[in-house]
Structure formats: C-alpha cells, structure tokens
Amino acid sequence: MGTEASSRLVSVTITSICLIFTLSQLGSEFKYQSVAQKLPDEEARALKRVVEKLALNYRISSKGCNKSGKYDIKCECSFQNHTICRVTKITLRASSLTGFIPEELGNLTHLRELDLSNNQLTGPIPASLGNLSSLYKLNLQENQLTGPIPASLGNMKFRVSFAKDHTSHRSMVVSFELDLSDNQLDGFIPATLMNVAVSSVASDPDAYRLFKLKQYDRANVDPQFYLDLSSNQLTGPIPESLGNLTFISFIELYNNFLNGSIPASLGALTYLHVLSMENNRISGSLPQTLGNLTILNYL
Structure with missing residues (x-):
C-alpha cells in the first residue's frame, strides 16, 4: 500500500472515531x-x-x-x-403583603434565604421556621409582627465560603443575617438564638472542611454576621450567651425595653464593628472587657 493511501486510511479512521465519540456524547447529554x-x-x-x-x-x-x-x-x-x-x-421584599406569615414555609426545608421585609404582615413569627436548618438569612424587618421571638430560630445556621478581592487575596466569608427590626415583638430574647452553627449544606465545601478542621487564618476571616432586633418591645436582660456568637459583626438592640447590665461576655466578640443598645433600660457601667474590641467603631 502506498504512502498516500495509508495516510488517507488513517485520516478516515480518526474521523470515524471522532464522529462516534461525538454522537456518544450527544446521546449522553440528550439522555x-x-x-x-x-x-x-x-x-x-x-x-x-x-x-x-x-x-x-x-x-x-x-x-x-x-x-x-x-x-x-x-x-x-x-x-x-x-x-x-x-x-x-x-425574596418578597416590599411586595405589599398582608396577613400572617404562612407556617407552610417551614416545609420548604432546603430554604436558605427568606426575605419578607417591608410589608404589612401581622401576627406571630411561625415556630415552624425553625425547621429550616439550612437557613442563614431571615429578614422580616418593617412589618407589624407581634408576639415573642420563637426559640426555634436558634436552629438557623451560618454559611462559610471563599472570596477573592482585586489582588486575588482569598478570605473566608462568614454569612448570617437575622433581622426582625421595626416590628412589635415582645418577650425575652431567646438564649437559643446563640446556638447558631455552621451549615454543611449552604456552605462552600472546601471552606466548610477547613472551617471544621479549624485550618483557617482568623486574620483572613470576613464576617458578614448581623443580628438586628431593634425597634421592638423586647424586655428582660441581654443574654450572657450572646458572647458565644464568635463571628458576629453587627448587634442592633436599640429602641426596646431591655434591662439589666451589659454582659461582660461581649468582650469576646473580637469581630464586632457595631454594638447599638441605646434607648433601653440598661443599667450599670460598661464592662472593662469591651476594651478588647479593637475594631468596634460604634457603641
């Protein structure tokens, strides 16, 4: 067989193999x-x-x-x-919603973000929202909600993920938001709210693994961790267990009827930027431990 014929045969064979492979791939994709x-x-x-x-x-x-x-x-x-x-x-923000928050939301068990803020919703916060064990963002701000804060919201989780800035520097982002501000909620702040743990479902897998192994640099953590219970009718003391929320960056408790002293445990919250508690019935002096909060820029 001549050289030219051999080359032609090889070319036809390669083309056939490529065609078979392509058809196979298309079939798999279609399936x-x-x-x-x-x-x-x-x-x-x-x-x-x-x-x-x-x-x-x-x-x-x-x-x-x-x-x-x-x-x-x-x-x-x-x-x-x-x-x-x-x-x-x-996300149903500013959608002119009225009536009660449907308890059936608690059956959407893979829900990670729920925003019903800036509406005219009334009645209590359903305890069934505590079924949402992957929920890391709950915003019910500016409604007309009444009753106590459900203890079951302590089942919420926070999310960890990686982010890069313009210099390709990688940081670990810790995300959590519980905003119940500007309602008519009453009763004590449940101590269970401080049980928030990391989510294995909502988190980036690599970030979650390193977080659980504690193989991350605290200096490279970017906390986006917010708790806003301001402008309600909450009473009782500020829970000592609030100091357990290691990565919290914003605490807004102003315009309530909270009493007692500021817990010394808050001095452990070294990522805290804002601590707002004015217009309450808090007594006593500021704990010396707050001097540990070197990045606190609002008190």
Whole structure:
C-alpha cells in the first residue's frame, strides 16, 4: 500500500472515531437532559399554600421556579444527580403583603434565604421556621409582627465560603443575617438564638472542611454576621450567651425595653464593628472587657 493511501486510511479512521465519540456524547447529554427536573410533591404543595396565603400572582410549575416579575422565588435543581429541584430562596421584599406569615414555609426545608421585609404582615413569627436548618438569612424587618421571638430560630445556621478581592487575596466569608427590626415583638430574647452553627449544606465545601478542621487564618476571616432586633418591645436582660456568637459583626438592640447590665461576655466578640443598645433600660457601667474590641467603631 502506498504512502498516500495509508495516510488517507488513517485520516478516515480518526474521523470515524471522532464522529462516534461525538454522537456518544450527544446521546449522553440528550439522555441527561431528558430526565425530569421537578419539585417533590410535598414541596410543591407547601409552595402552593404559601403563594395562596400571601395572595401572590405567581404560577407554580412542577419543573421548578424562577424569578417572576417582582417575585424572586429561586430553585436549585442539583439535588439527587440533577433530577430534583428544591426551593432555596424566597425574596418578597416590599411586595405589599398582608396577613400572617404562612407556617407552610417551614416545609420548604432546603430554604436558605427568606426575605419578607417591608410589608404589612401581622401576627406571630411561625415556630415552624425553625425547621429550616439550612437557613442563614431571615429578614422580616418593617412589618407589624407581634408576639415573642420563637426559640426555634436558634436552629438557623451560618454559611462559610471563599472570596477573592482585586489582588486575588482569598478570605473566608462568614454569612448570617437575622433581622426582625421595626416590628412589635415582645418577650425575652431567646438564649437559643446563640446556638447558631455552621451549615454543611449552604456552605462552600472546601471552606466548610477547613472551617471544621479549624485550618483557617482568623486574620483572613470576613464576617458578614448581623443580628438586628431593634425597634421592638423586647424586655428582660441581654443574654450572657450572646458572647458565644464568635463571628458576629453587627448587634442592633436599640429602641426596646431591655434591662439589666451589659454582659461582660461581649468582650469576646473580637469581630464586632457595631454594638447599638441605646434607648433601653440598661443599667450599670460598661464592662472593662469591651476594651478588647479593637475594631468596634460604634457603641
């Protein structure tokens, strides 16, 4: 066989192999994409009840959910090998919502962010929100909510992830937000709120692993950890256990009826930037331990 014929045969063989490989890949992709991605029935039912109770003009789809007009209801469809969707975020800020907060929200157990702020919601905060063990952001600010803060909110988690700045410097971001400000909540601040732990689900896997192994530089931690209970009708002392929230950066407790002294345990909160407690019934002097808070810029 001549050299030219041999070259032609090799070329045809390579082309055939490439074609077979390409068709195989396309077939795999088609098979993968043909698998239905849908919400589990119980989650679809819970979401339907939430939509009905809040009178949202929102169409429920068995294949998932996305932003629809001013409503931001987000699903992730990466569960069980990309065959199952879960509701992970609901943002209904300033949507003219009225009535009670639906307790069925507690059945959306993969929810990570819930923002119902700046509405006219009334009644109590459902204890069922404590079922949301991946929740790291809860914003109910500026409503007309009444009753005590549910102790079950201590089941919330914080999230850890990595971020890079313009110099490619990598920091570990600790994210958590509980904002119940500007309501009519009463009763004591539950000590259980200080039980917040890290989330294995919502966190970046590498960041979570290093965090659990304590293999991170504290100087490279970027805490975005907020607790705002201001402008309510809360009574009783400031919990000593507040000093357990190691990564907290903002504490807003002003405009309440809190009494007693400022806990010395707050001196352990070395990431604290803001500590706002004015317009309460707090007595006594400032603890000397607050001198440990070298980055505190508002007291």
